[in-house]
Ligand SMILES: *[C@@H]1O[C@H](CO)[C@@H](O)[C@H](O)[C@H]1NC(C)=O
Ligand SMILES: *[C@@H]1O[C@H](CO)[C@@H](O)[C@H](O)[C@H]1NC(C)=O
């Protein structure tokens with residue numbers, strides 16, 4: 001609403017640049033595919049001249065995105081146990097939306113988390129792009145980006161329309177050949193806007209356009225990041241940034257400005273969005289930097305001023321990008337210093353430090369450390385607990401080059417190191433929460449594809465051992481007492497998703513970029529036995545037990561038991577992915 005007077009829509013002129021796009025990769029596939037090392041090699045110290053442990057971790061993260069692909073797979077695909085899948089996605093609206101990625105273990109596709117994930121990966125490649133080259137990941141970065149970007153390009157290829165989700169809250173648990181089709185599809189449009197998804201998708205396309213144009217982000221006030229040179233493709237960059245402009249036009253001119261689940265029924269069970277200011281800043285800032293469009297700098301700064309930034313608490317995740325926003329505007333202020341009188345590096349540097357300082361000093365509201373040292377956000381960390389911690393860790397690593405003094409930089413770096421170490425084995429259970437890296441890695445990520453199981457009622461036992469290793473998957477994470485049961489049915493703990501892995505892409509790229517001065521990942525040399533605690537008897541709720549104890553009638557007990565049975569059957573998928581329902585902070 002606040003932007004209305006700024007732009008009068010010119011959507012007619014934009015029609016010419018709509019339409020699907022080429023998905024041909026720029027980087028040639030390597031003669032021999034990069035394959036994950038077996039977990040048994042997790043204790044082998046890195047030696048100069050061969051694949052380092054950080055390169056292993058890094059490569060595995062991108063391998064995970066291959067395992068999550070949907071649609072037609074490329075020839076000689078390295079994830080040999082995957083098949084072409086759900087080719088009918090989009091047919092009911094005359095689009096091919098069969099590509100892209102499955103969000104998690106439940107096979108749905110959602111543009112809101114997808115665009116965040118692509119933005120986060122692209123952001124990493126605009127700061128530490130050399131790492132992708134060093135670790136021989138250019139091809140996998142390119143193919144991962146194009147697979148996601150191509151899906152967004154297709155989903156936005158009809159005028160004034162954006163497809164935002166495919167699939168519903170079904171309870172399908174099985175392989176990739178049996179997914180029930182056709183699947184439900186959900187969209188927003190100019191007449192029923194999803195301001196957050198318009199702008200969030202623009203952010204992903206524009207950030208990637210910068211990679212394909214060879215334009216790095218400023219690393220600090222005086223130094224640029226690096227981009228992986230092999231991805232240079234200026235024609236593709238042009239396609240991406242033109243579509244980003246179309247989507248930013250929708251984000252700023254379609255009324256009313258609102259979150260996407262207000263525009264379409266049937267999507268708020270999974271990834272409800274809390275607001276759209278953060279996405280507007282991200283989308284406008286990246287699109288401005290990708291295109292040189294100065295009025296979008298104004299859009300970004302207006303949204304920043306209107307949206308009560310900087311934030312003093314809350315998480316950084318697929319929904320809430322607020323803690324990242326000031327640092328991006330600091331970089332924009334370096335890249336486009338004359339664009340607006342408000343592009344003031346020192347202001348955004350200071351704003352960026354507000355959230356980070358509260359975090360690393362342990363004084364942020366509603367946060368704590370678990371006894372074992374995992375950063376914990378009340379209300380948010382009860383599922384996918386590692387995700388906000390790793391997102392924060394990555395922001396700390398990225399921000400250490402932007403600070404006003406070296407004391408802050410070292411405190412950010414050491415806080416980040418603590419969370420990364422925890423994830424990679426420095427925790428009370430000696431568990432490595434990334435699959436396939438080490439003998440102590442978690443082994444039962446909640447993925448029906450990797451598990452090979454097809455009986456939801458026996459999700460933990462059929463099969464007992466996952467059929468395939470889902471390399472690179474960062475699982476949800478332990479509970480607030482550092483307990484992790486490694487059970488598929490405990491989806492809050494065991495479910496990996498596109499967005500649980502993407503911070504680790506950036507973290508690993510950061511450490512690869514440090515070269516031999518980086519410490520080894522914590523798991524190297526971890527020989528203490530892994531502890532897998534037994535899940536406490538799930539059983540009846542406290543209320544039901546109390547009811548029995550005081551002799552409430554039998555019918556009530558039966559009802560309680562029936563409810564528990566119902567919930568325990570449904571929870572692995574039914575409640576899956578509804579990670580948090582927010583109040584605005
Ligand atoms: C892929 O297809 C093969 C049969 O051709 C099947 O055995 C395998 O389970 C399928 N993979 C998945 C992930 O469902
Ligand atoms: C950073 O990159 C931009 C765009 O490529 C360039 O114009 C600028 O001069 C570079 N700045 C530094 C400090 O190298």
Ligand SMILES: *[C@@H]1O[C@H](CO)[C@@H](O)[C@H](O)[C@H]1NC(C)=O
Nearest residue numbers: 007245248249293294295296
């Ligand atoms: C800059 O962005 C605005 C807002 O999306 C748009 O209306 C305008 O046409 C763009 N300018 C150029 C030169 O692309």
